[in-house]
Amino acid sequence: MAYSEKVVDHFNNPRNMGSFKKEEDGVGTGIVGAPECGDVMKLQIKVQNDTIVDAKFKTFGCGSAIASSSLATEWLKGKTVEEAGKIKNTDIVQELNLPPVKIHCSVLAEDAIKAALADYQKKADSK
């Protein structure tokens, strides 16, 4: 099965790869995994005044999982926390032309976004 051009592009030039310090103010961290294939994805957001000013990811898995998370970080930047919560895995599928067997990669990215947002919220609430 061939990867779409967009997947290959994100795979070869991943955007926003890396990480923030978890304890840092305004940072939300989501770590999720896909038990079917064993992929693990870490996605982090940095929030200032309710807006995501930066996002980073580290994904250990297949090309589609890397591309999904890379794209997710691109989309997250500049969005408000509320807008970010509306990103759906189907948007990722569409943008990257993911075939049916790779849809779970986009689900993983959506889960990672949700987990990062929840972590950010939890940290904000406990202050």
Added chain:
Amino acid sequence: MSGHTHNTDDRRQLQMARSMCWHCQSEMAGEYFCDRCVKVQPVSKDVDYFTCFGLPRRLAIDTRVLEAKFYELSRAFHPDFYQNKSDAEQSISLGNSAMLNTAYRTLRDPIQRAEYLLDLEAGSVKDIRTSPPADLFEEILELQETLDEFRESDRASEQASTLRAKLHADRTNLEERQREMETRLHQLFSRWDALQDRGEATEEARTERSSILKDMRNILSNRTYVKNIVNDLVETIA
């Protein structure tokens, strides 16, 4: 309430349709061939792989019995024997053969067999999904970072040999854990089979059933994560 009745009717009709020969419309007693006109019958999509091979839903399988049944059915469905038959029979032969091959591949491997059983039972147990293993994820991410460090290091350097030694120890440790998981998995398989054999419908049996399935789901997932990182370790430091 009326919706419920309707459902039952649908199901009954489905069963009726299935037990009727597509060719001569006789009610047939045979499993895969009509007793009257001997035409091959399509294996219903509702039939699970265990039933397809005439096996109970157990996790210990005598692979010789499975193999013998597979060969028997393979011969019976093989497209080569249907070349001179009608289009309908040719297409049934192809469909059945494909289904049979997938069923055999799935049941032959103990892990795939267990994964398949979990899929089958997912509907019968509420919330078979378990919470993600956060500690394991952290550990994997940390290990992957060390792996990256090692990949980027000068192989002749002291830093590289220190990293290699660390990764080697990690690999040994993870492989040990992988073996432990497999032992625990096989214990769960035996408990599942014993429970199936007793066939009780008590509240206690139901609780045990769902606890076994949940534990299996957990270990199978964790095993995949561990297997992946072990593969990466082996590839990188070999």
